[in-house]
Amino acid sequence: MQRYFLTASAPTTIGEQFKLTGESVHHWLKVMRAQVGDEAEFVTANQQVVIGKLLSSTAIDAQVEVVRVSSPQVELPLKVVIACGVSKGDKTEQIVQRGTELGAAEFVFFDSQYAVAKWAENKRDRKLARLAKIAHAAAEQSHRTVVPTVSYQPSLTKLVQTVPYDTGIVAWEESAKQGESSQLVQSLNKMAIGQRLLAVFGPEGGLTMTEVSDLAQAGVVAAGLGPRIMRAETAPMYLLSAVSFSQELV
DSSP states (O other): OOEEEOSSOOOOSTTOEEEEOHHHHHIIIIISOOOTTOEEEEEOTTSOEEEEEEEEEOSSOEEEEEEEEEOOOOSOSSEEEEEEEOOSTTHHHHHHHHHHHTTOSEEEEEOOTTOSOOOOHHHHHHHHHHHHHHHHHHHHHTTOSOOOEEEEESSHHHHHHHSOOSEEEEEOHHHHHTTOOSHHHHHHHTOOTTOEEEEEEOOTTOOOHHHHHHHHHTTEEEEOOSSSOOOTTTHHHHHHHHHHHHHTOO
């Protein structure tokens, strides 16, 4: 069943009606070709899922009746913030799309010393808008109840000063090469449900020792993600999968 996120408040009592507008109604009516009597899922601001039945429509809106209401638990127990160095090509889009499907709560992209790609200031807002749209579509596709946010920070220093977190780790290839294999598990085991995990990943060129040292001073510890060296767009997916395994599949 198709899922849409509501930007306006909607009733959550069976039998009540609400009006659907904007991109959601266009997609439901024009792309999915919804007919009177068809149903779809609509996510409210408080993460409830309303099953709505199409009663009538015009060119710009649709009248929907609440049929059922549920509160599914589909979000990761930990709020995972994926912080990645800006990468070239479509790698940032891959990270947002697949990371959203795997449960990330937030994405932050940052500039770093070894980064090959740079986001021109006059194009930054457009890139963030594009990534936000990708996150929104991926959240609907994966039937989540939260759309991850996407933002940018000019440096790692600014990132750790701005983004709140309870526990922080940085995936560093030198830790993996040295055989470090317990820090991630230790970090996850000490966290409580609802806490925020900041997971930092470098761009294609990796992070400098100075950047890793600065992160350590902010309480973000270096961790190995197994003995293999992963691409910039692969490592965040590994981390999210590990969080799901340790927190959900028990």
